[in-house]
Amino acid sequence: MSHTIFDNVSIGSLPLTSRIAMAPMTRSRTSQPGDVPNAMMATYYQQRANAGLIISEGTPISAVARGYSMTPGIYTQAHIDGWKQVTRAVHDAGSKIFVQLWHVGRRSHASIAGQQPLAPSAQKDADKVFGPLPEGGFGMIETDMPRAMTQQDIDDTIRDFVQASRNAMEAGFDGVEIHAAHGYLFDTFLHKSSNLRTDQYGGSQQNRMRFLMETLSAVCDAIGSEKVAVRLSPHVIEGFANPDDEIVAVTLKAIEQMAPMRLAYIHFSENISRFVDVPDSFRQQVRAVYPGLIMVAGKLTLANAESMLAKGYADLFAFGTPYVSNPDLALRLRNNWPLADFDADARLTLYGGDAHGYIDYPVYAAPAH
Numbered sequence: 006m007s008h009t010i011f012d013n014v015s016i017g018s019l020p021l022t023s024r025i026a027m028a029p030m031t032r033s034r035t036s037q038p039g040d041v042p043n044a045m046m047a048t049y050y051q052q053r054a055n056a057g058l059i060i061s062e063g064t065p066i067s068a069v070a071r072g073y074s075m076t077p078g079i080y081t082q083a084h085i086d087g088w089k090q091v092t093r094a095v096h097d098a099g100s101k102i103f104v105q106l107w108h109v110g111r112r113s114h115a116s117i118a119g120q121q122p123l124a125p126s127a128q129k130d131a132d133k134v135f136g137p138l139p140e141g142g143f144g145m146i147e148t149d150m151p152r153a154m155t156q157q158d159i160d161d162t163i164r165d166f167v168q169a170s171r172n173a174m175e176a177g178f179d180g181v182e183i184h185a186a187h188g189y190l191f192d193t194f195l196h197k198s199s200n201l202r203t204d205q206y207g208g209s210q211q212n213r214m215r216f217l218m219e220t221l222s223a224v225c226d227a228i229g230s231e232k233v234a235v236r237l238s239p240h241v242i243e244g245f246a247n248p249d250d251e252i253v254a255v256t257l258k259a260i261e262q263m264a265p266m267r268l269a270y271i272h273f274s275e276n277i278s279r280f281v282d283v284p285d286s287f288r289q290q291v292r293a294v295y296p297g298l299i300m301v302a303g304k305l306t307l308a309n310a311e312s313m314l315a316k317g318y319a320d321l322f323a324f325g326t327p328y329v330s331n332p333d334l335a336l337r338l339r340n341n342w343p344l345a346d347f348d349a350d351a352r353l354t355l356y357g358g359d360a361h362g363y364i365d366y367p368v369y370a371a372p373a374h
């Protein structure tokens with residue numbers, strides 16, 4: 006029997022109306038002060054609840070985990086209460102939603118994180134993040150040199166992830182996706198160039214993946230493994246000056262060890278700003294060591310998603326930018342309706358701003374005959 010991405014599927018006991026997911030996308034539209042999720046965000050997510058699963062924008066688990074101004078947190082009661090209106094709106098519209106739990110690590114600045122950013126080692130590559138400008142207002146600023154995490158920092162961070170996961174359950178999310186991609190905290194532990202530690206969290210491949218594995222275990226113990234997912238990006242160089250010749254091997258070893266944990270899914274981010282192409286051999290190696298659900302994202306089209314499903318390379322397909330300008334994306338794909346492009350000024354409305362470029366993209370309307 007052939008499958009399509011429009012089929013029903015389940016994540017553990019969680020039924021999804023299709024294999025189509027909305028990829029996590031930072032849109033920086035929280036209410037201030039306090040970076041609180043609001044009614045406009047609930048409208049935005051509800052408009053896109055035609056996806057089988059929505060993954061929220063990256064959501065910092067603590068103040069020091071922040072790397073971008075205006076992103077929503079999940080570490081205060083106001084955050085939890087704000088997110089409740091989002092999860093309710095998505096559920097009312099018939100979809101499910103995971104929160105993406107985020108610690109940016111070194112991709113930050115003290116003016117955003119409230120203290121010197123944390124990382125495996127005091128190492129940084131040239132990099133810019135969205136934060137307060139010295140002359141006032143917001144813009145891109147060079148990241149700070151991070152501080153090497155102590156054992157205490159690692160223990161505290163695992164505790165913060167666990168608390169954030171419990172908060173996510175209170176807020177009504179169906180699960181959490183741990184962000185271990187794109188040069189953020191966990192990715193810098195996995196990479197050789199950013200992890201120069203000589204303790205049990207650095208050196209060998211097994212040591213470099215230890216912090217991620219310990220965090221996943223702790224979060225699974227707290228909320229149940231079928232509610233826990235992870236995002237990885239071994240073919241993305243974002244956040245690093247150079248590619249790492251061991252990152253694919255470390256990733257395969259890590260997912261092999263994740264297999265018995267029975268996570269909700271593992272999610273590969275591909276094809277963002279700095280990347281190398283993913284060879285089919287990698288997808289085959291992943292399938293060989295990982296029997297659970299696999300999600301992919303990155304410049305997907307209906308045709309290549311269907312082809313990856315037919316080859317057995319992936320089970321869930323996340324669309325990012327197409328969901329920005331097509332709130333009804335799953336319906337358009339299903340009915341073969343044309344996709345809308347960004348507005349001309351979309352680059353200004355992706356991150357931050359008001360309703361424009363956020364909740365005012367229309368659903369498809371058939372041309373009048």
Ligand SMILES: Cc1cc2nc3c(=O)[nH]c(=O)nc-3n(C[C@H](O)[C@H](O)[C@H](O)COP(=O)(O)O)c2cc1C
Pocket residue numbers: 028029030031032062063105184186187236274275276277302303304305323324325326327355356
């Ligand atoms: C505006 C914007 C914000 C994004 N924010 C996040 C994020 O918070 N977390 C994350 O893991 N990926 C983020 N991404 C990457 C997307 O999840 C996705 O992997 C990427 O856009 C490629 O998919 P696409 O070609 O379908 O857009 C973002 C992408 C865009 C365009």
